[in-house]
Amino acid sequence: MHEVEYAALKYYNNIISDECLYIGMLFHNLTTGKRDFRYISNFNRLKSFDDEVDLDFIKAYLRGIKNQITDNLFSGKKPFSIRDFARIYVNEMRFSKVTRLKVDDNEDYAENITKMYLKFDFSKDKRLSNTDEKKYIRKILLSSYTELSKNKIEGQYEENVCFDYVIDNVAIKYFSFKDKDVSRLIPSAKSWGFTAEEFKGKYEVVFLYDSDDESSPEEEKVLKILEKHAKVFSVREGLDYIISLNKQHI
Known part of the structure; x- marks a missing residue:
């Protein structure tokens, strides 16, 4: 190593x-x-x-x-x-x-x-493929935090809510717009916005997104929905933000 x-x-x-x-x-x-x-x-x-x-x-x-x-x-x-x-x-x-x-x-x-x-x-x-990108997101997050918790959190109705990464009190959901009909992600964005509201005061929900294009009207709609409920970052800016939350970061 x-x-x-x-x-x-x-x-x-x-x-x-x-x-x-x-x-x-x-x-x-x-x-x-x-x-x-x-x-x-x-x-x-x-x-x-x-x-x-x-x-x-x-x-x-x-x-x-x-x-x-x-x-x-x-x-x-x-x-x-x-x-x-x-x-x-x-x-x-x-x-x-x-x-x-x-x-x-x-x-x-x-x-x-x-x-x-x-x-x-x-x-x-x-x-990078989505798989390789997630691999590096995990590697970079682990560089600043000793471990990632299980990605399942118990919701308000005792249901399991599955995030992509959970670190301390930060719950991270990854949205990829690559090769997708982004308009179909709008219902998912609304659902995750509702979920973020449920966890306020317990977890800081952070949405990360990645795209093959720099912007599109449909992507902007999804991001606006998410931004009403939690912090939203591109993968690069989001990693910088999450790492900065850890005061023990070198």
Whole structure:
């Protein structure tokens, strides 16, 4: 097993906004010492997100980070630390909190985690399957929490309510819009909204969603229903939020 750390680089269209676009992933294998930085190639998405962005500057900036990370600048100096490196990025480009997890020796963790966070940089056939994505969600959650509880919680009428993950007092339901007629998910969203209301005061219900497309009218309807009853995040933002709830997160 190898122990690795990673952080996501986010671009904000201004320094006071909460809206951001994930544009890079920084990795450090603590076992081997290998460092890696991967970043987007589809800059049209970035231009759509911020039509005033200087793409030439951003491209050069990202190349500079990669060169700095992957060469031997840190040799002979104090050991490389993602936390120390990420701390200097405080304006439009900021790194997420660092996550540490264990991976198998031959696991292509950098490729797979990059596909989770920079998914729209990959064609649909190259993205993670729902099964693989859930595997990594579980792995990342377990990096911050000692264990995941059973996903069944007793409801108000002594029935079993099955979430995808339950951690401490956080109950997580995963919605995938991939290859689905999203309009058929509206009744399910209403049902889960009702369920979230039932658990208020006992559990914090968090809805995670994933999609092959960045947005669609039908998806927006589902998300609006869910947002009336609980917090709703894309998988990437949701993982950051759930991890931040754990004060023991490294």
